[in-house]
Amino acid sequence: MPDCCPPKPSVWPARLLPAEAERLAGILHRRIEERMPAPYLTGEAWLQGYRFRVDERVIVPRSFLAPMILEHFQPWLAAPGEVRSVLDLCTGSGCLAILLAEAFPHASVDAVDLSADALEVAAGNVADYGLEERVRLHRGDLFVPLGNATYDLIVANPPYVNAASVAALPPEFRHEPALALGSGEDGLDATRAILREASRHLYPGGLLAVEIGHNRAALEAAFPELDFTWPQVEGGEDTVFLLTREQLR
Numbered sequence: 001m002p003d004c005c006p007p008k009p010s011v012w013p014a015r016l017l018p019a020e021a022e023r024l025a026g027i028l029h030r031r032i033e034e035r036m037p038a039p040y041l042t043g044e045a046w047l048q049g050y051r052f053r054v055d056e057r058v059i060v061p062r063s064f065l066a067p068m069i070l071e072h073f074q075p076w077l078a079a080p081g082e083v084r085s086v087l088d089l090c091t092g093s094g095c096l097a098i099l100l101a102e103a104f105p106h107a108s109v110d111a112v113d114l115s116a117d118a119l120e121v122a123a124g125n126v127a128d129y130g131l132e133e134r135v136r137l138h139r140g141d142l143f144v145p146l147g148n149a150t151y152d153l154i155v156a157n158p159p160y161v162n163a164a165s166v167a168a169l170p171p172e173f174r175h176e177p178a179l180a181l182g183s184g185e186d187g188l189d190a191t192r193a194i195l196r197e198a199s200r201h202l203y204p205g206g207l208l209a210v211e212i213g214h215n216r217a218a219l220e221a222a223f224p225e226l227d228f229t230w231p232q233v234e235g236g237e238d239t240v241f242l243l244t245r246e247q248l249r
């Protein structure tokens, strides 16, 4: 379990000093006038009870993969207790890499992002959880910095917003890195690249889990030969697909 938790209700009746009230008013002003997402104002976001430092260099953690990671991808992962090597593609703040390290305590975790800025934030989060020995951060394009490395489990929350949706995003999303959101005309550029390469980086019996937002129909039309599994996902039906290495070939 995480060793840090959200503020307890016992602080709610506390009175603010004038300087604190002024600071709070400033924060509320930025939230309302600049439409700045609250996590960037407070410098933290919570995912499944875990705290992560965030700022505008990373997308705010909200992945539908998080609960599945903490449930060890059961019943789809054949032997969760034997997972020794895990990859988190498109790691951003490092939130999913850290959850993977917590959920699979015997595994080493590689985490990749194209953004050097994001990796600085991720490094801070990895250090906060004391996971520097088990979570290695790599800068580069998807699998490129990993050579021929092979994994029991590959997780990815790549950019997946299509061009029309990017153009219509509310102001809050424009504070997030553009690299974290859009992925070509149909939102599937990064996912296509992952599907091309993943089997080469999975051990036999290995599992690929990818979040794709609302792109199920487009994905199934683009890859009619693949037998995707669409697990029940809390609050995000059809947003995550699973494929075993054998299904990818």
Ligand SMILES: C[S@@+](CC[C@H](N)C(=O)[O-])C[C@H]1O[C@@H](n2cnc3c(N)ncnc32)[C@H](O)[C@@H]1O
Binding pocket: 058, 059, 060, 061, 062, 063, 089, 090, 091, 092, 093, 094, 095, 096, 112, 113, 114, 115, 118, 140, 141, 142, 157, 158, 159, 160, 177, 179, 180, 181, 190
């Ligand atoms: C949707 S965010 C996910 C971040 C994090 N995993 C999470 O769940 O909050 C996508 C991330 O992919 C990174 N990214 C975009 N294109 C990439 C690429 N070709 N290779 C590696 N990372 C990429 C972005 O910098 C961004 O941090």
